[in-house]
Amino acid sequence: MAVWNPKIECAKRSDVEAIQLERLKWSVQHAYDHVPMYHDKMVKAGVKPSDIRTLRDIAKIPLTTKTELRGQYPFKLLAVPMREVVRIHASSGTTGQPITAGYTRRDLDTWAECIARIATAGGATENDIAQVSFGYTLFTGAFGLHGGLEKIGCAIIPISSGNTERQINIMRDFGSTVLIATPSYALYMAEVAERMDALRDIRLRVGLFGAEASTEEMRAELERRYGILATENYGLTEVMGPGVSGECEYKCGMHINEDCFLAEIIDPETGEVLPMGEQGELVLTTLAKEAQPAIRYRTRDITRLIEEPCACGRTQLRMEKIKGRSDDMLIIRGVNVFPSQIESVLVGQPGIGPHYEIVVTREHFTDHLQVKVELVDASLLEKYSELEKVRDRIRAQLRTVLQLDVEVTLVSPNTLKRFEGKAKRVTDLR
Amino acid sequence: MYVKQISVFIENTPGRLAHFTKLLGDNNIDLVSLSVADTTHFGILRGIVADYEKAVKLISENGYTVKLTDVLAVSVPDHPGGLAEVLETLSGHDIVVEYLYSFVRNAGDHALIIFRVDKLDEAEKVLTEAGVRLLSQDEVRGL
Numbered sequence: 320m321a322v323w324n325p326k327i328e329c330a331k332r333s334d335v336e337a338i339q340l341e342r343l344k345w346s347v348q349h350a351y352d353h354v355p356m357y358h359d360k361m362v363k364a365g366v367k368p369s370d371i372r373t374l375r376d377i378a379k380i381p382l383t384t385k386t387e388l389r390g391q392y393p394f395k396l397l398a399v400p401m402r403e404v405v406r407i408h409a410s411s412g413t414t415g416q417p418i419t420a421g422y423t424r425r426d427l428d429t430w431a432e433c434i435a436r437i438a439t440a441g442g443a444t445e446n447d448i449a450q451v452s453f454g455y456t457l458f459t460g461a462f463g464l465h466g467g468l469e470k471i472g473c474a475i476i477p478i479s480s481g482n483t484e485r486q487i488n489i490m491r492d493f494g495s496t497v498l499i500a501t502p503s504y505a506l507y508m509a510e511v512a513e514r515m516d517a518l519r520d521i522r523l524r525v526g527l528f529g530a531e532a533s534t535e536e537m538r539a540e541l542e543r544r545y546g547i548l549a550t551e552n553y554g555l556t557e558v559m560g561p562g563v564s565g566e567c568e569y570k571c572g573m574h575i576n577e578d579c580f581l582a583e584i585i586d587p588e589t590g591e592v593l594p595m596g597e598q599g600e601l602v603l604t605t606l607a608k609e610a611q612p613a614i615r616y617r618t619r620d621i622t623r624l625i626e627e628p629c630a631c632g633r634t635q636l637r638m639e640k641i642k643g644r645s646d647d648m649l650i651i652r653g654v655n656v657f658p659s660q661i662e663s664v665l666v667g668q669p670g671i672g673p674h675y676e677i678v679v680t681r682e683h684f685t686d687h688l689q690v691k692v693e694l695v696d697a698s699l700l701e702k703y704s705e706l707e708k709v710r711d712r713i714r715a716q717l718r719t720v721l722q723l724d725v726e727v728t729l730v731s732p733n734t735l736k737r738f739e740g741k742a743k744r745v746t747d748l749r
Numbered sequence: 750m751y752v753k754q755i756s757v758f759i760e761n762t763p764g765r766l767a768h769f770t771k772l773l774g775d776n777n778i779d780l781v782s783l784s785v786a787d788t789t790h791f792g793i794l795r796g797i798v799a800d801y802e803k804a805v806k807l808i809s810e811n812g813y814t815v816k817l818t819d820v821l822a823v824s825v826p827d828h829p830g831g832l833a834e835v836l837e838t839l840s841g842h843d844i845v846v847e848y849l850y851s852f853v854r855n856a857g858d859h860a861l862i863i864f865r866v867d868k869l870d871e872a873e874k875v876l877t878e879a880g881v882r883l884l885s886q887d888e889v890r891g892l
C-alpha cells in the first residue's frame with residue numbers, strides 16, 4: 320500500500336534522529352522562552368536549553384504531568400500570542416479541569432500531515448468516501464481526522480457521532496468506504512446495521528479507529544462484522560490530538576510520526592527512562608508544535624517501543640497497542656487488572672454479545688469484580704446446563720488471564736449501555 | 750402432534766419477571782401454561798401461549814432472548830397414578846423427560862401437562878399407542 324511521505328516515513332534512522340535533535344533543541348528553547356511553567360521547571364532543575372546536545376539529553380528535563388497542565392487552564396501554556404492561534408480544542412473535563420490546546424495555522428498543517436500519513440497507512444486514498452463518526456466538538460478527534468483526510472483528498476462526510484440509524488442510512492446511501500469512529504461505537508453501529516438488515520449493502524473497506532484503547536479481539540470482531548481492514552491510531556489532546564501514531568496494514572504496532580514527536584518509555588514508579596523495547600509509560604515531547612509545545616508529557620499510557628523494521632517499509636519506530644491508561648488500571652485484591660484484559664476474553668465468545676460492563680464493589684473489606692455480558696444465543700435456553708456452561712467457561716478464562724475470581728452475570732440483549740464516543744465500561748463503587 | 754413452547758431468558762433482578770408478564774398482559778397475550786425455574790443468577794421462563802407467533806415477535810422486539818421449542822401437551826387422567834402411567838410408558842421406551850410442568854387450567858377430569866423429552870417423535874408414538882391423548886396447537890389456542 321501507499322506511503323504518504325516516504326521521505327520522512329521511510330528515512331534512514333540517522334536522518335530521522337538528526338531531524339529530531341534539531342527540532343528538539345528548537346522546541347525546548349521555544350517552551351523555555353515563552354511558557355512560564357516550562358521555564359520555571361527547568362530553572363528549578365538547573366537545566367538550560369543549551370544543555371540539549373544529544374537526544375538522550377532530554378532526560379535532564381523534568382517530566383510534566385496532567386495535573387501541572389490543568390493548573391495552566393485556560394491559556395497559560397500558549398507559547399504564541401492569541402492572534403497567531405487559529406483553533407482551540409479541549410479535552411473532556413470529566414475527571415477535573417479540561418485541558419485546552421491551541422493551534423497556529425502551521426500547527427494545523429502539521430496535524431493534517433500527521434493524519435494523512437496515518438490514514439494512508441491504514442488504507443485510505445483519494446478515491447475514498449470517509450464517514451467521520453467522531454463528535455465535531457471541542458474534542459480533537461473529528462477535526463483532527465478531518466484535516467488529514469481532506470489533505471489526502473477523501474470525500475468527507477462530517478456526520479459526527481450519534482443518531483445511529485441515520486449513520487447507517489447515510490453509510491449505505493452515500494457508499495461510505497472509510498469509517499472513523501471509536502471501536503466501541505463502530506461495533507454498536509454494526510449491530511444497528513445488522514438489525515436494519517443493511518450490512519450487506521454497506522461498502523466499507525477501511526476502518527480507522529481510535530480515541531480509546533481496544534484489543535485485538537475487538538479488532539477481529541470489527542473486521543469480521545464489516546469485512547474491513549481495521550487499524551488503530553493514537554494521540555492525545557495534550558500533545559496535539561490524534562496523529563501521534565497509527566498502524567499500517569501489517570497491524571503490528573503504531574508507527575510514530577517521529578519528526579513531530581519524540582517518544583520515551585519510563586518506569587512509571589521512578590520516572591527513569593527504560594531501555595528500548597521495555598514496557599512502561601509513554602512520555603511524549605512535541606517537536607513541531609508552535610502554539611502549545613509539550614515537553615516530556617507523561618501520557619499515563621502503558622506501552623512498549625518497537626525498533627525492528629516493519630514489512631511496510633516505514634522506518635519509524637512503532638509503539639505497541641496500548642495496554643490501557645494507567646488511570647484505567649483497577650487494583651482488585653492487590654492484583655492489577657486492565658479492562659482490556661477482560662475485553663480480550665469476552666469479545667468473540669460464543670453465545671454472548673460483544674458488549675460488557677465491569678462493576679467493582681467492596682464487601683466486608685474484600686474487592687468484588689463483576690462482569691456483565693449479554694446472552695444473545697437463544698438456543699442456549701434449552702437447558703440450564705447450557706447457560707451455566709457459558710458462564711463457567713467465561714469465568715474460567717477470566718481466572719486464567721486475571722488470576723482472580725470474577726462473578727459473571729448474563730443479562731438480556733440490548734440492556735447494557737452502548738456508546739457513541741469513548742466507552743465507559745467500568746463502574747467502580749468502592 | 751406438538752405444541753410450541755416459548756423459552757425466555759429472565760435476568761434474576763427485581764421486577765424483571767413482573768415486567769415481562771406485564772408486557773404480555775398489556776398485549777393480551779395469555780400464558781395458558783407457565784413454568785419459571787431459576788438458579789441464583791438467571792431464570793428461564795417457559796410457557797405456552799395461544800398465539801406464539803405474535804408472542805415471539807413482541808418478546809424479541811422488547812429485547813428479550815426467546816426461543817421456540819416443540820413439546821408435548823399431554824392430557825393426563827386426573828386421578829391418583831395418572832401421571833405415573835404416562836411416565837412409565839415413556840421410561841419403558843427409554844425416553845428421558847427433560848422437564849415437565851402443568852397447565853394453569855385443566856380440562857374437566859383431565860390434567861394438562863407439558864412434557865419436554867429427548868425423543869419427541871418416539872414419545873408421541875408410544876403415548877398415542879397407549880391411548881394417551883395429546884393436544885394439538887389448535888386445541889391449545891382454544892383453551
Ligand SMILES: [Zn+2]
Pocket residue numbers: 567568569574629630631632633
Ligand atoms: Zn508498518
